[in-house]
Amino acid sequence: MTNEVEGERNQHNNDEKEEEEQQQQKMPPMKQRLTQSQMEFFLDYNPITLKAVEYKICSCARPHMRGFHLAWTSFLVAFIAWFSIAPLAPAIKETLGLKKSDLLWANISSVLSTVFARFAVGPVMDHVGPRKSQAFILMFAAIPTCFAGLIQDVVGLCIIRGLIGVAGAAFVGCQFWCTLMFEKEIAGSVNAIAGGWGNLGGGLTQALMVGIFSMNTASPGCDQECGWRNAFFIPAFALMLASVLILFLGDDCPQGHYIPPVVQETTTTTTTTTTQHAIQSNTDQKKMKRRKAHIADVAGNPQVWALVLQYACCFGMELHVNNTIALYYYDRFGLGITTAGLVASLFGLTNIFARAWGGMISDLCYKHWGMNGRKYSLVCLACSEGVLLIVFSRMPTLPSSITMMVIFSVVVQATEGSTFGIVPYVDPLNSGGVCGFVGAGGNIGAVVWGLVFLSTPNFSDGYMILGFVVLCVGLLGIPTIRTTHYDTMSHKRSKHNQSSALQLGSLDSKNDNSVTKQEML
DSSP, X not given: OHHHHHHHHHHHHHHHHHHHHHHHHHSOGGGSOOOGGGEEOXXXXXXTTOOBSOOOTTOOOTTHHHHHHHHHHHHHXXXXXXXSSGGGHHHHHHHHTXXXXXXXXXXXXXXXXXXXXXXXXXHHHHHHOHHHHHHHHHHHHHHHHHTGGGOOSHHHHHHHHHHHGGGGGHHXXXXXXXXXXXXXXXXXXXXXXXXXXXXXXXXXXXXXXXHHXXXXXXXXXXXXXXXHHTSSHHHHHHHHHHHHHHHXXXXXXXXXXXXXXXXXXXXEEEEEEEOSSOXXXXXXXXXXXXXXXOHHHHHTOXXXXXXXXXXXXXXXXXXXXHHHHHHHHHHHSOOOHHHHHHHHXXXXXXXXXXXXXXXXXXXXXXXXXXXXXXXXXXXXHHHHHHHHHHHHHTOOSHHHHHHXXXXXXXXXXXXXXXXXXXXXXHOGGGHHHHHHHHHXXXXXXXXXXXXXXXXXXXXXXHHHHHHHHHXXXXXXXXXXXXXXXXXXXXXXXXXXXXXXXXXXXXXXXXXXXXXXXXEOO
8 A cells, every 4th residue: 555655656657747847838038936956046046946145236037136137227227217297386276276185195105005906916926926016016006107298277286196005016027026036044135126126216206296397397488397298208118118028128026937836745643554464553644735925914913904004104104205295395484395305305215225224234133143133123123213203393494494304214215125124024925915025014004194184284293103103113013023933934945945955966966967057147
């Protein structure tokens, strides 16, 4: 009977191999999944997962670094289009005769649509991969961006901003793509750099859009209305170009074409084997069960929701400030549209380094104190963010306000990087879903903060109230973020990789003369 069981196992394995070979033959040659023994990479990598264990920013080598650069640049372009209307809000308000509350509702529309888009696109990416999903998001967002100049009233403004808001879901693709390319030990740094450089669009769009507006109005016969109505063609074209580049230049993962991961779960069964001499009971035979990614696993994980809450108070705050800061300086300090936009751009431009710092701090704390290090680095940064926001809201002069805004910006973006230092550990099988849920948490926060501003007498008091909220939520991370499961999971994964590496090394030593290596540069 033992021989029969072994024969059935071998037959099952052979059937799986034949099925995989048939799938490989149907794929385009450039997108076929390659095995570890068929490829060489520019970066050092884990021989089991093929994920890189280092990163070299100045390299564009395929597949790891090329995927990294396509991930953050696509999110950068999406972010620029996403907030392209916000810097021109004062001009749009005067042209269409809108109230300040109308602009706040449009802001809420832009981030509310992103909530649903991020919830939806995360699980989708778990099944089709980041490349096609990212390209579709950018191409879809290019359409309403191109027609933004046709807005006639507050209803049209809310609709257009809501449709463009789908571009915010590109953040999920950015983080998921990096998770597929790099090992979790450097996930904090890589995800933070990619996310931070993508978020840089929040600052660039403030400067870029007022620059286009000024260039348009400098032309003879082009007034203020003409200036903002013809300012959206450039970000729309950038979205379409980025979408095409992703499709033709990128790889989903180190193996090339994306195939949804399957986890082999073990269940204990009891079998009885009969021989001529005795009947032996074997109670430890393991039966393999295949488990695939499922959105229900993400939605039912309390650790996901703990991080959703934390991300609502950092990235959600960044989105809210991006939507309101130019109008804040325009109204409170009497700055012109161009000057207010340039000052507001300082808030987003710190993303070039600030979010990466948060990820690096998380990685450094992880090396010394494990997952507890990641947890408490997030808590400290979140509490600091709340305190700085309160201080910023009380600044009475323009120089002091700008100074505190920049310091607050550095900390809020470092908090975002620290949050995504934890995300890859929550549920590796559902990484796309977890990224989508946590990313959507940022937009949920932005919606809530926008509603809070509708009920406050002025923006200064609104910022102060939000500062106290962020401080309380940061402290709430101490009891809600649990790290014991993560440390246990990391230990098991390390032991599994070591044993698998020994087996792989044994196989490679027998087949060195028959292996052909291909460079993917």
